[in-house]
Amino acid sequence: MQVLNPLAIQLNEQLRDAAPVVFALLSELGKRIYLPKGILSQTAEANTAAHRFNATRAIALDFSQDMGDMMHLPVSRELVPELSLENIYGYAPVLGQQALREAWQTHLLNENPSLAGKTFSLPIVTSGMTHGFSLLAELFVDNGDTLMLPDKIWGNYRLIFESKAGATLQTYPFFNAASDFNTHGFRETLANAPDEKLLVLLNFPHNPTGYAITETEARQIVDAIVACADTGCRILVMVDDAYAGLWFDAAVMPESLFGLLAGCHPNVVPVKIDGATKEEYAWGLRVAFITFGLGETPMQPLEQKLSGLIRANTSGAAQVSQTLILAAMKTPGYAQQKRRNYGTLKARALKVKAVASDAKYAELWEVYPSHAGYFICLNLKSANAETVRQRLLMEHSIGTIALGETELRIAYSCLDVSDIETVFALIAKVIETL
Numbered sequence: 001m002q003v004l005n006p007l008a009i010q011l012n013e014q015l016r017d018a019a020p021v022v023f024a025l026l027s028e029l030g031k032r033i034y035l036p037k038g039i040l041s042q043t044a045e046a047n048t049a050a051h052r053f054n055a056t057r058a059i060a061l062d063f064s065q066d067m068g069d070m071m072h073l074p075v076s077r078e079l080v081p082e083l084s085l086e087n088i089y090g091y092a093p094v095l096g097q098q099a100l101r102e103a104w105q106t107h108l109l110n111e112n113p114s115l116a117g118k119t120f121s122l123p124i125v126t127s128g129m130t131h132g133f134s135l136l137a138e139l140f141v142d143n144g145d146t147l148m149l150p151d152k153i154w155g156n157y158r159l160i161f162e163s164k165a166g167a168t169l170q171t172y173p174f175f176n177a178a179s180d181f182n183t184h185g186f187r188e189t190l191a192n193a194p195d196e197k198l199l200v201l202l203n204f205p206h207n208p209t210g211y212a213i214t215e216t217e218a219r220q221i222v223d224a225i226v227a228c229a230d231t232g233c234r235i236l237v238m239v240d241d242a243y244a245g246l247w248f249d250a251a252v253m254p255e256s257l258f259g260l261l262a263g264c265h266p267n268v269v270p271v272k273i274d275g276a277t278k279e280e281y282a283w284g285l286r287v288a289f290i291t292f293g294l295g296e297t298p299m300q301p302l303e304q305k306l307s308g309l310i311r312a313n314t315s316g317a318a319q320v321s322q323t324l325i326l327a328a329m330k331t332p333g334y335a336q337q338k339r340r341n342y343g344t345l346k347a348r349a350l351k352v353k354a355v356a357s358d359a360k361y362a363e364l365w366e367v368y369p370s371h372a373g374y375f376i377c378l379n380l381k382s383a384n385a386e387t388v389r390q391r392l393l394m395e396h397s398i399g400t401i402a403l404g405e406t407e408l409r410i411a412y413s414c415l416d417v418s419d420i421e422t423v424f425a426l427i428a429k430v431i432e433t434l
Contacts, residue, residue, distance in 0.1 A: 007034040011301040019298035021234050021267055025197060027165075030139040035094075035307040059090070080320065087323040094307045094316045096125025096289075100326040104289050107329070108272075111245060114259030120272075121299045123289035124306060127317045129242055132273045132290045133160050135309050140236050141165040146194050149201040150174035150182075152209060152377075152403075154240070157201065167199065174209070179369050181217050187224040198233050200225065202257060203240035205247065208401070208409040209377040210349075210370030212252035222260045229267035237261055241274035246342065248349040249371035262293035269293065276325045278374070281341055285321035345374075345413060351420050352376050352412040361424070364431050365408075374413035380406045383431045391430045398426060 004012070011034055016023040046056040060071040070085040080088055095101070104123045109115055126132040133156070141147070143166030149157060152174040161167040170193070172185040190198075202221070205212045213221070229235055239258045247254045261270035275288025290306075292299065310316055328334055349370070356367045356376055365378040380388065385402035392398040401409040408427070415423060 002032060004032060005034055007037065008032055010034075011304050014301040015298060015305075018301070019269075019294065022269055022294065022298055022302065024234050025140050025236050025269060027138065027140050027142045027145075030305060033139070033305045033308040033312070035304045035311060057091075083320070083323055083327075086319075088320045090319050092125070092316050092319040092322055094310050095303060096123075096317060097319075097322045097326060100287075100322050101125060101289075103326055103329050105291075108256075108291065112255040112259045114255060115262065118259065118262040119293065119295045120258075120262050121292040121294050121296075123291040124303070125317045125322060126275075126288045126290055126310075127314045128286040129240070129273055129275050129277060129288040130156060130160070131286075131314060131317075132275070132288050133157070133238070133240075134164070134313075135290065135306060136236075136238060136271065136273070137161050137165040137167075138309050139305065140199065141167050144168055145197060145199060146170050147199040147201060148172070148189055148193065150186075152206070152407075154203065154207045161199075161201075174206075174211075175368070181211065181213050181221075183217055183220040183224065186221060187227070190224050190228040193228060193233060195231070195233060198228070198235045199238065200235055201238045201240065203242070204257060205243040205372030207242065207373065208375050208403055208407070209368040210373045210375045211368065212247055212249065212372040213257070214251060215253040218253050218257050218260055221257065222264055225261070225268055226265045229265040232267070234267050235269070237268060237270045239270060239272045241272055243278055243373035244274050245279050246345060246374070247372045248346045252371045258291070258293065280325055280328065280338075282321075282325060282328075285318075285324060287317055287321050287325050348412045348415060348417055348420065349376075351417050352410070352415070352424075355420050355424050356410075358424075361428055364428055374411050375409050376412060377403070378408045378410070378427075380408060380431065383434050387434065388427065388430050391434075392427065395430070396426050398423060400427075 008031065012023065012031055043056040046054050061068045062071040070089050072085060072089050101122050101124070126135060137160050141161060145167050147161050147167040148170045151171045162169050170189060172189040173182050176182040176184060225235060225237060239256060239261065241256050241258070244256055256272060258270055258272040261268065270293040272291040273288065276282045276285060277288060292302070294302070353370060353376065356378065363381065365380050368377045368379060370376045385404065385406050385408045388408060389400050389402040392400055403409055410423070412420065
């Protein structure tokens, strides 16, 4: 067995004292990882004290015109003329820009009333949500650990947790007979969970169906997790909030499940994964966040471990992407622009729901309940989803996603309202000709 670095041992002891449940959830890699006291820490000291010459940073400076401007290419600088050189080309802190982290924490409080008075960490910036999930897998998942999630999922979960980290996936049917979230199946699967350690992943609004839970369902989910935790099981609950804020049905709970999970039980460690990807309409900027339902004392060693993991793979999210997100959040008109985009997506969601649920299509497909997000999902009654997908693509130039044998996902986020009836009419035409 690999001998632990003294810094890792120190972090483990701090975490064991401050939050023994979190320490017990750590993977072997999570126990080994640490942030070296090397170049980063020495550079940080120099940034504070090296007022004469600072020869520590792995950047290049240009002294031809001004004292120590950051060297750059004017052809790229001209594309973002309003930003400072440092905020374009400089390295961001490993855990993200402090101001952006604080702004996102404020955003979480504003959007999630149930977080009021709760203890949760300052969000940590990641290079997109996939990076956030990968960090959690590295920090907490050992080969053979059980990850509980529904049978309908975003396929990247399998790559990250099963193929890469070696977790054993334990699934339950997402829907019950009434086409509501299967809280009974969720509770039963929890009851059969391992005795000591369990990872749970929840995603609302849901990809691929667009399902969002009611407040009653949310409380039933939390009650089931608490009941499992009462048995002594330590549970990491990962809340995938990629589509947070995009709720289009007044009957569903318009906030994250994370608020109800924070502080619900000493054996439960909730973590929220969200980001600018969908919420700020900034997909390719690759800025996301992970936020723990933990206080400052346990977060200090945990942040050091996460810093070590980030340093060992990406070294941190892009500076210019973080700058753009933060600047946008501070700009007058920001909230109005978000409301306008939300209104556009809601109109598409309502139109798709009405068209797809038309009685004339009842013999061709079942429409899974959709209240939020980007997607609606059809359960085809007789046709093969992959066959339909290929025919739509080759004969009508329409792109859809086939999931399994019978399920076809349509991203209405990519469709204009005026084209929705045509798209579903052609889906029906293809199915009828098979």
